[in-house]
Amino acid sequence: MNQDAIALAIAGVMPAAIATGLFVSLFTAMEPVPTIGPTGAVEFDYTPVSGLIDIPCIAAPESPANIVATEVRALTEITASEIRHVLLDAWYPQLDAGWRGENSDDKGAWIATIDGFNYEISGVESDSQTTQTRVKVTLATV
Amino acid sequence: MPLQQKLRTLAMADAGMQSYLLGTNGTFRFFDAQLPKGYVGQGTCVTAMVVSSALDYVQSGPLALEWVRVQINVWDMDSVVAKNLANYIQNSWMPRVDCVTDSQFQSPPGPPLSAANFKLSQRGVLDYSVMPTPAWTEILDFRVANNTNI
Numbered sequence: 001m002n003q004d005a006i007a008l009a010i011a012g013v014m015p016a017a018i019a020t021g022l023f024v025s026l027f028t029a030m031e032p033v034p035t036i037g038p039t040g041a042v043e044f045d046y047t048p049v050s051g052l053i054d055i056p057c058i059a060a061p062e063s064p065a066n067i068v069a070t071e072v073r074a075l076t077e078i079t080a081s082e083i084r085h086v087l088l089d090a091w092y093p094q095l096d097a098g099w100r101g102e103n104s105d106d107k108g109a110w111i112a113t114i115d116g117f118n119y120e121i122s123g124v125e126s127d128s129q130t131t132q133t134r135v136k137v138t139l140a141t142v
Numbered sequence: 143m144p145l146q147q148k149l150r151t152l153a154m155a156d157a158g159m160q161s162y163l164l165g166t167n168g169t170f171r172f173f174d175a176q177l178p179k180g181y182v183g184q185g186t187c188v189t190a191m192v193v194s195s196a197l198d199y200v201q202s203g204p205l206a207l208e209w210v211r212v213q214i215n216v217w218d219m220d221s222v223v224a225k226n227l228a229n230y231i232q233n234s235w236m237p238r239v240d241c242v243t244d245s246q247f248q249s250p251p252g253p254p255l256s257a258a259n260f261k262l263s264q265r266g267v268l269d270y271s272v273m274p275t276p277a278w279t280e281i282l283d284f285r286v287a288n289n290t291n292i
Contacts, residue, residue: 032179032180034178034180036169036170036173037174038147038150038151039144039146039147039150039174040146040150040172040173040174040189040190041146041174041175041176042173042174042176042178044178100273101179101180108178108180109179
């Protein structure tokens with residue numbers, strides 16, 4: 001068996017997916033840029049991350065088979081969560097490395113803008129063959 | 143001027159506080175109440191939070207003098223650094239912080255005339271909200287005299 005064929009097949013996955021024309025949404029990663037006021041209060045403005053702007057993607061609902069009601073009613077408030085599973089058109093290690101915004105790192109947590117809506121990034125994963133990056137995003141409204 | 147602005151202004155003017163909190167990128171890591179993400183990695187941070195304030199009254203009404211409980215948190219990834227800055231705040235900085243008169247806010251700044259600040263307690267904790275490794279936090283509780291007219 002020609003094992004090179006496996007690598008060739010893997011390399012062809014994303015071009016084939018892109019060729020379907022389904023990557024109709026645009027994904028932009030946004031990082032917080034702080035402004036510190038005179039009292040030391042911090043205000044964050046989110047700005048696009050260079051190299052991660054307007055990436056073609058598929059932003060699918062969490063469950064494509066049906067509509068999932070994730071709206072929870074309580075006595076005093078309503079929380080509505082919209083969760084999407086986003087497939088980007090290529091492997092973006094910069095996103096994988098930077099989205100967390102851990103406190104001990106020199107950066108804050110990133111958000112994602114998809115087709116004009118701002119989402120929190122819940123997780124980022126890349127496949128073992130580094131052909132694609134997938135992002136789970138959440139839009140929660142209280 | 144809000145008390146936190148007074149404290150931050152005087153901290154920025156203090157060489158000892160600068161040595162701990164002023165980063166090479168120009169950021170002075172003295173924050174109002176909350177520790178924003180991404181700064182403990184740069185170095186020692188301080189947050190000042192007003193817990194409560196009590197206003198003195200006389201028969202004709204309230205005075206401008208209030209007694210403010212201020213919680214000052216000192217954060218660092220190194221416990222010794224956090225304790226050293228906490229000691230510096232206790233022994234050197236807060237005894238020279240005057241929030242009662244405007245002497246230190248003049249140009250040029252004058253000496254502190256009424257630095258009536260009392261340390262009430264101190265405790266050390268680990269803050270696990272700082273990921274991936276927790277930050278050492280020294281929590282100082284002060285009672286600060288503040289003139290609300292300044």
